[in-house]
Amino acid sequence: MAPLPYAPRPPVIGADVPPNDVSGVSASFTERVAFLVELAGRLHTYGTTAQRLEGAVTAVAHRLKLACEPWSNPTGLILTFSEPDRREGEVDVTRVLRLPPGDTDLHRLSETDRIADDVLVGTLNLEQAHAAMAALDRPRSSRTRAVEVVAFGLAAMGIAGLLRLPWLDIGVAGVNGLLIGLLIELAASRPRLKEASDAIAGMLAAFATVLVASVTPLNQNTVIIASLIVLLPGLGLTNAINELTSQHLVSGTARFAGAVTTVAKLTVGAVIALYIAQIIGLTPQVRALRPQPAWVEGCSLVVATFAFAVLFRASRRDYLRVMLAAASGYLIARFAGEAFGPTAGIFLAALVLTAAGNGFARWCHRPGAIIRVPGIITLVPGSNSLRGLLTLVQQQDVVVGQDALLGVMNVLLALLAGLLFGNLLLPPTRNL
Numbered sequence: 446m447a448p449l450p451y452a453p454r455p456p457v458i459g460a461d462v463p464p465n466d467v468s469g470v471s472a473s474f475t476e477r478v479a480f481l482v483e484l485a486g487r488l489h490t491y492g493t494t495a496q497r498l499e500g501a502v503t504a505v506a507h508r509l510k511l512a513c514e515p516w517s518n519p520t521g522l523i524l525t526f527s528e529p530d531r532r533e534g535e536v537d538v539t540r541v542l543r544l545p546p547g548d549t550d551l552h553r554l555s556e557t558d559r560i561a562d563d564v565l566v567g568t569l570n571l572e573q574a575h576a577a578m579a580a581l582d583r584p585r586s587s588r589t590r591a592v593e594v595v596a597f598g599l600a601a602m603g604i605a606g607l608l609r610l611p612w613l614d615i616g617v618a619g620v621n622g623l624l625i626g627l628l629i630e631l632a633a634s635r636p637r638l639k640e641a642s643d644a645i646a647g648m649l650a651a652f653a654t655v656l657v658a659s660v661t662p663l664n665q666n667t668v669i670i671a672s673l674i675v676l677l678p679g680l681g682l683t684n685a686i687n688e689l690t691s692q693h694l695v696s697g698t699a700r701f702a703g704a705v706t707t708v709a710k711l712t713v714g715a716v717i718a719l720y721i722a723q724i725i726g727l728t729p730q731v732r733a734l735r736p737q738p739a740w741v742e743g744c745s746l747v748v749a750t751f752a753f754a755v756l757f758r759a760s761r762r763d764y765l766r767v768m769l770a771a772a773s774g775y776l777i778a779r780f781a782g783e784a785f786g787p788t789a790g791i792f793l794a795a796l797v798l799t800a801a802g803n804g805f806a807r808w809c810h811r812p813g814a815i816i817r818v819p820g821i822i823t824l825v826p827g828s829n830s831l832r833g834l835l836t837l838v839q840q841q842d843v844v845v846g847q848d849a850l851l852g853v854m855n856v857l858l859a860l861l862a863g864l865l866f867g868n869l870l871l872p873p874t875r876n877l
Contacts, residue, residue: 472570472571474511474526474528474538476571477509477510477511477526477571478511478526478538478540479571479575480509480564480571480574480575481502481505481506481509481511481513481524481526482524482540482542483575483578484501484502484505484557484561484578485498485502485515485517485522485524485542486522486542486544487553487557487578487581488501488502488554488557489517489522489542489544489547490544490545490547490548490550490553491547491548491549491550491551491553491554491557492547492548492549492550492554492818493547493554493814494684494687494688494693494696495517495518495688495691495693495696495697496687496688496691496693497876498515498517498876499515499516499517499693500876501875501876502515502524503515504876505561505565506526508565509565510528510529510530511526511527511528511529512526512527512528512529513525513526517693517696518695518696518699519546519547519696519699519700519703520543520544520545520546520699521541521542521543521544522540522541522542522544523539523540523541523542524539524540524542525537525538525539525540526538526539526540546703549680549757549758549814549818550757550758551757551758551759551760551763551767551812551814551815551818552758552759552760552763553581553758554812554814555760555763555811555812555815556577556581557578557581558811558812559811560574560577560578561574562810590630592755593626593630593755593756594623594626594627594629594630595623595626596626596751596752596755596756597622597623597625597626597629597675597752597756598619598620598622598623598626599619599622599748599749599751599752599755600622600674600675600749600752600753600756601618601619601621601622601625601671601672601673601674601675602615602616602618602619602622602671602745602748602749603745603746603747603748603749603750603752604618604671604674604745604749605618605619605667605668605671605745606737606741606742606744606745606746606748606749607742607745607746607749607775608667608671608735609735609736609737609741609742610664610667610668610671610734610735610737611664611734611736611737613657613661613663614663614664614667614668614671615745617653617654617657617663617668617672618668618671618672620653621649621650621653621654621668621669621672622671622672622674622675624649624650624653625646625649625650625672625673625675625676626675628642628645628646628649629642629646629676643676643707643710643711643714644710644711644713644714644717645714646673646676646711646714647669647673647710647711647712647713647714647715647716647717647718648714648715648717648718649714649718650668650669650672650673650715650718651669651714651715651716651717651718651719651722652718652721652722653672654668654669654672654729655718655719655722655727655729656722656727658729658730658731659722659727659728659729659730661730662730662731662732662734663729663730663731663732664731664732664733664734664735665729665731669715673711673715675756676707676711677707677708677711677825678703678704678707678708679822679825680818680821680822680825681700681701681703681704681707682701682704682705682825682853682857683821683825683857683860683861683864684700685697685698685700685701685704686701686857686860686861687861687864688700689701690861690865746772746775746776747768747772749771749823750767750768750769750771750772750819751764751768753767753768753771753819753822754767754768754771754819757818757819759815759819763815766805766815766816767815767816767819768819770798770801770802770815770816770817770819770820771819771820771822771823773794773797773798773801773820774794774795774798774819774820774821774822774823774824775794775823775824777790777793777794777797777798778790778791778793778794778823778824781793781794788855788856788858788859789859791824791856791859791860791863792859792860792862792863793863794820794821794824794863795821795824795859795860795862795863795864795867796862796863796864796866796867796870797863797867798816798817798820798821798863798867799817799820799821799863799864799866799867799868799870800867800868800870800871801816801817801820802814802815802816802817802820802867803817803867803868803871803872803873803874804871806873806874806875807871807873807874807875812875813873813875821860821864824856824860825856825860
């Protein structure tokens with residue numbers, strides 16, 4: 446999707462800058478409220494966490510000479526507005542928005558940030574800003590949807606390659622990923638199918654894997670996990686813990702519950718497929734083999750990071766940045782992990798990528814999420830959580846399942862520490 450035809454402006458969202466020459470200030474109270482409501486709704490839709498969304502909306506409201514008390518959770522917003530120079534409660538307006546959980550969309554997040562900046566420096570008035578934001582809602586083209594479906598397959602193949610699985614395993618994961626991408630595309634316009642899409646995706650990946658494994662040996666559970674990698678809520682788990690530590694307790698708890706529910710649905714779907722395969726007499730041949738040389742891992746990293754750039758819907762000009770951020774997170778975690786231990790590697794990767802995202806926002810005047818989000822995506826614990834539940838259900842062994850789930854907690858804690866200390870190392874000057 447091409448960027449909007451006006452130039453970026455210096456940062457103002459979340460920055461402590463005096464309100465000079467703000468065109469929106471001259472607009473009516475109702476117009477300013479409408480602009481802030483739309484801005485908040487879009488930031489929520491594009492996957493912004495509660496603390497960053499509330500900080501951004503509060504900062505913009507201050508620049509527009511409004512008092513705003515935002516309250517964000519994964520499924521809605523409550524925004525109360527008033528004018529500071531009026532008596533308290535005299536012109537208070539409250540907006541309640543019921544919204545679906547947001548999905549990461551780096552292009553639209555960046556453009557929304559730029560539109561708000563241009564309003565606050567006087568380049569756009571509120572009417573022009575509404576029109577510019579409405580232009581972001583144009584439907585995706587057939588070509589874009591097809592590329593995203595292919596990206597599901599590439600992501601699955603890339604992760605399987607990073608795990609150095611045999612070529613057949615990589616191919617099965619890639620085909621499964623394509624089928625899951627088609628399922629998600631179909632579910633986007635079918636609400637009933639969308640509700641069950643995670644469980645159906647788990648069934649599809651597991652049954653296809655068992656079908657092939659009944660003919661020739663596969664790394665069964667690892668292939669299933671690689672196939673489902675895009676649907677795993679590791680980023681949601683990380684954001685939930687981050688919100689909880691930021692004292693956004695309701696939002697963090699709700700986001701954590703949603704992530705756990707997604708893992709449970711994927712697990713239920715996979716287990717149902719395994720039981721069906723057992724009933725009809727399919728006997729999978731399971732092996733544990735990682736034969737690939739280092740160059741396959743390197744090529745797979747390029748493929749996986751490109752797929753993440755597509756699935757995060759980054760602007761084309763940001764593809765290289767997103768790919769480098771995702772690759773850096775993986776490489777730092779791997780090599781630092783070999784030197785100091787896996788947990789230390791994840792902590793160091795999260796710290797470096799958080800600081801890098803803050804630096805990008807500070808010096809390039811664009812959302813740090815363009816670096817931060819893809820940077821930590823290869824570190825998140827979604828695959829470990831799914832592996833733990835699958836092991837627990839398949840083997841009925843609580844001890845084995847607990848070991849995997851304890852690994853999830855270790856990864857989460859390392860990520861959280863990296864995020865916190867990364868913000869201390871280079872404090873953010875913008876909320877996004």
